[in-house]
Amino acid sequence: MKIVIAPDSFKDSLSAEKVADAIAAGLADVFPHAQLVKCPMADGGEGTVEAIVAAGNGQLRRNQVQGPLGAPVEAHWGWLPDSHTAIIEMAEASGLQLVAPGQRDACVSSTFGTGELIRAALDAGARRVILAIGGSATNDAGAGALQALGLGLFDEQGNSLARGGLALARVARIDLGGLDPRLARVRFEIAADVNNPLCGEQGASAIFGPQKGASPEQVRLLDQALGHFADHCARVLPKDVRQEPGSGAAGGLGFAAKAFFGAQFRAGVEVVAELVGLAEAVKGADLVITGEGRFDAQTLRGKTPFGVARIAQAQGVPVVVLAGTLGEGYQALYEHGINAAFALTSGPMSLQDACARAPQLLTDRARDIARLLILRTL
Numbered sequence: 001m002k003i004v005i006a007p008d009s010f011k012d013s014l015s016a017e018k019v020a021d022a023i024a025a026g027l028a029d030v031f032p033h034a035q036l037v038k039c040p041m042a043d044g045g046e047g048t049v050e051a052i053v054a055a056g057n058g059q060l061r062r063n064q065v066q067g068p069l070g071a072p073v074e075a076h077w078g079w080l081p082d083s084h085t086a087i088i089e090m091a092e093a094s095g096l097q098l099v100a101p102g103q104r105d106a107c108v109s110s111t112f113g114t115g116e117l118i119r120a121a122l123d124a125g126a127r128r129v130i131l132a133i134g135g136s137a138t139n140d141a142g143a144g145a146l147q148a149l150g151l152g153l154f155d156e157q158g159n160s161l162a163r164g165g166l167a168l169a170r171v172a173r174i175d176l177g178g179l180d181p182r183l184a185r186v187r188f189e190i191a192a193d194v195n196n197p198l199c200g201e202q203g204a205s206a207i208f209g210p211q212k213g214a215s216p217e218q219v220r221l222l223d224q225a226l227g228h229f230a231d232h233c234a235r236v237l238p239k240d241v242r243q244e245p246g247s248g249a250a251g252g253l254g255f256a257a258k259a260f261f262g263a264q265f266r267a268g269v270e271v272v273a274e275l276v277g278l279a280e281a282v283k284g285a286d287l288v289i290t291g292e293g294r295f296d297a298q299t300l301r302g303k304t305p306f307g308v309a310r311i312a313q314a315q316g317v318p319v320v321v322l323a324g325t326l327g328e329g330y331q332a333l334y335e336h337g338i339n340a341a342f343a344l345t346s347g348p349m350s351l352q353d354a355c356a357r358a359p360q361l362l363t364d365r366a367r368d369i370a371r372l373l374i375l376r377t378l
Contacts, residue, residue, distance in 0.1 A: 001031055001034040001035065001286050001287075001373075002034070002035040002037065002284055002285045002286055003027060003031075003034055003035070003036055003037070003285065003286060003287045003288070003289065004037045004039060004278075004281050004282050004285045004287070004288045004289070004312075004317075005020045005023050005024055005027075005036060005037065005038045005039065005288075005289050005290075006020075006038075006039040006040070006041045006278060006281075006288060006289070006290045006304075006308045007019040007020055007023065007040065007041060007289070007290050007291040007292065007304070007322070008041050008042055008043060008047065008290070008291065008292040008293075008303070008304035008305070009040075009042065009046055009047040009292075009293075010291075010292070010293040010324055010355075010358055011046060011293045013293065013324070013354075013355040013358045014358050014359065014362075015040070015047055015050060016040035016041055016042060016047050016050070016051055017038075017040040017050065017051075017054060018359065019040070019291060019358075019362060020038040020039070020040050021038070021359075022358070022359040022360075022362035022363045022366070023289055023291075023322065023362050023363070023366040024036045024038055024366075025363045025366070026362065026363035026364060026365065026366025026367035026368075026369075026370065027289075027366050027367070027369075027370045029363075029367050029370070030367055030370035030371055030373075030374065031370055031373075037281050037285070039055070039276050039277075039278050039281050040054060040055075040276075041269065041272055041273070041276065041278070041290070041304045041307075041308060042132070042268065042269070042272050042304065043134070043191075043267070043268040043269040043272065043302065043303050043304045043307065044132045044133060044134045044190075044191035044192045044267075044268020044269070044271070044272075045089075045091065045132065045134025045135050045268065046089075046091060046095075046097075046134065046135055048087065048089050048132035048134075048191060048268065048272060049076065049077060049078040049087050049088075049089045049092070049132065050078075051272055051276060052078055052080075052087050052130075052272060052275045052276065053078040053079075053080075053087070055275060055276035055277065056080050056275055056276070057080075058078050058079055058080040058081070058087075059078070059079045059080075059081065060076050060077075060078060060079075061076065061077055061078070061079050061120070061124075062074055062075065062076045062077075063075060063077070063116065063117060063120045065093045065112075065113035065114075065116040065117060066093075066110070066112050066113040066116065067093065067094070067098045067099075067113055068094050068095070068098055068099050068109040068110060068111075068113070068137040068138055069099060069103065069105070069108065069109060069110075070110070070112075070163075073092075073093065073098055073113065075092035075093040075113065075117055076092055077089065077092065077117050077120070077121065079121075079124060083127070083128065084124075084125055084126055084127040084128065085126065085127070085128040085129075085130065086121035086124065086126040086128070086129045086130070087129075087130045087132065088114065088117045088118060088121060088129060088130070088131050088132065089132040090111065090114040090117075090131060090132065090133045090134075090135075090136060090250055090253060091132075091134060091135035091136060092117070093111075093113030093114045093116065093117050094109070094110070094111045094112075094113050094114045094136055094137060094138050094144075094145075094250075094253075095135045095136060095137055096135055096136065096137040096211070096212065097135065098137060099137050103213075104137060104212050104213030105164075105212075105213045106137075106138070106139040106165060106205075106209045106212035106213050106214040106218065106222060106251070107139075107164055107165060107166040107214065107218055107221075107222065108162075108163065108164035108165075108166065108167075109137045109138045109139065109140065109164060109165075109212065109251075110138060110140055110143075110144030110163035110164055111136070111138045111140055111142050111143070111144040111145040111250075111251070111253055111256075112144035112145065112147060112148045112163060113144075113148075114131075114142075114144070114145045114148075114253065115144060115145030115146065115147065115148025115149045116148050118131075118145065118148075118149060119148060119149060119180065122180060122182045122183070122186065126186055127185075127186060127187065128186065128187045128188075128189070129186055129187070129188050129189070130188075130189050130191050130271060130275075131188060131189070131190050131191065131253070131257055131263065132191045132192070132268060132271075133190060133191070133192050133249050133250035133253050133254060133257075134192060134194075134249075134250065134268065135250075136208075136212075136250035136251045136253065137212055137251075138165070138212070138250065138251040138252075138253070139165040139204055139205055139208070139209055139212055139214065139222050139226075139251035139252065140163065140164055140165040140168065140251060140252065141165065141168060141198065141204070141226045141229050141230070141251070141252030141253070141255050141256060142250075142251075142252055142253040142254075142255060142256020142257060142260075143161075143163075143165075143168055143229060143256065144163050144164075145253060145256060146179070146256055146260060147161075147163070149179060149180045149183065150178035150179045150180050151174065151175070151176065151178065151179050151260070152173075152174065152175030152176075152177070152178055153168075153171055153173075153174060153175075154171075154172060154173040154174075154175065155170045155171070155172050156170070156172040158173075165205070165222045165225055165226060165251065165252075166218075166221060166222060166225055167225070168225040168226060168228060168229040169221070169224060169225035169228050171228060171229050171232050172232075173232075174232050174233065174235075174236050176236055179260070183260070183261055186261070188257055188261040188262065188263035188264070189263060189264050189265075189266055189271060190246060190249065190254055190257050190258070190263045190264065190265045190266065191266060191267075191268035191271040191272070192246055192249040192250070192254060192265065192267070192268050192302075194246070194248070194249045194301065194302075195245035195246050195249075195265075195301070195302070196208075196245070196246070196247075196248035196249065197242060197243045197244065197245070197247050197248050198226055198227075198230060198241075198242040198243070198247040198248045198252050198254075198255045199223055199226055199227045199230065199242055199243075199248075200223070202248070203223060203226070203248045204226065204248035204249075204250075204251050204252045205219050205220075205222040205223040205226060206219055206223060207248070208248075208251060209222055209251075212251070226252055226255075227242070230242040230255065233259055233260075237259055237260070239259070240259075241255060241258040241259050242255060244258060244265070245265065246258070246265035267302040267307060268302070269302060269303065269304050269306070269307030269308070270307060273307060273308070273311060278308065278311055279311050279314075279315075282311055282312050282315050282317055283315060285312075285315075285317045286317070287317065287318055287319075287320065287373070288308060288309075288312040288317050288318070288319045288320070289319075289320050289321075289322060289366065289369070290304060290305045290308040290309070290319060290320075290321055290322075291305065291321055291322035291323055291362075292304055292305055292321075292323055292324075293323065293324040293325070294323060294324060294325050294327050295321050295323035295325070295326055295327065295330050295333070295341055296326070296327025296328055296329055296330050297327070297328060297329025297330065297332055298327075299330070299333055300332060300333065300336065305319075305321050305323075305333065305338065306333065306336060309333070309336055309337030309338050310336070310337055312337060313336075313337030318339040319337055319338050319339055320338075320339060320340045320341070320342070320369055321333070321338055321340070321341040321342070322341075322342055322344065322362060322365050322366065322369075323341060323342070323343055323344070324343070324344055324345075324354060324358070325343055325345075326341055326342075326343045342365055342368075342369070344358065344361040344362060344365055345361065346364075
């Protein structure tokens, strides 16, 4: 029997690798001779670098950069030397987890540190850069990252623009002259799990601004500021990409990457699946087990279980999901290659307890699934 274990991380609890280990332990209790193939996954958010580096025999590199509010942070990124590929998880430099809830401010937070990581990748000789852009604390349309890479942003008085999304309302001139010329020689890919445009009711500010500390009035002002920035970008660039899917990802970093780097947008789970060789691993499998912290209708927007199920379904392999919780609308995934889904907890339990006990809960549920598989063979 061959079982592929391809989960995402359980946010605030376990990495994807540890989730896979816990599931494998439960399966091995019942099927000690089964071929258990572990393929830790991610969808462009937390854990993307680790998943790709582990599968591709890559390296983790570290740089001190500026965090979302300017304080120094140590951020890691991935390097695949054979292909000169850099994997940059923007949340490492500009992520929401770097800012305490009471200090989150979508108006002034900046992607400058992400730009510093891109510069480090250029220094390393990158030919391909994968930008995993989930989990941002920012709403600056990627302007901070562009400034770190040499883009000049000026107000009407000719002063360099302050960082943060709200400052973009004062953009009067964009100077491309200082932008790092090496960017033109690199292939950029955006790995994300959202497809929102930059502006409007479904844009970066309206949909994601509130969780980053923006009030309703600030959401309105930020949306206007990003639109103003996009207007100026359209005057100096050959194409206006603000309405393209994914331009609103990571507070608009998707817009900057598309507009200035020519980046191609791909579902994060597809990028990770390609680099970890998931399709090859699934060949000849009897079952695939995947999972995430919360499994619900939002998973259809391109999260890990959805992407894993598409690959398994193409090869006729059944898929089971283990999740911290089963949320509203999860049953819709049964029409997209998911055969069954199970929550970890067996009774009432606080989130804190569930996170603390996650390894054992995963092992227990995996063991239960394995015992069901025994019935199939009787």
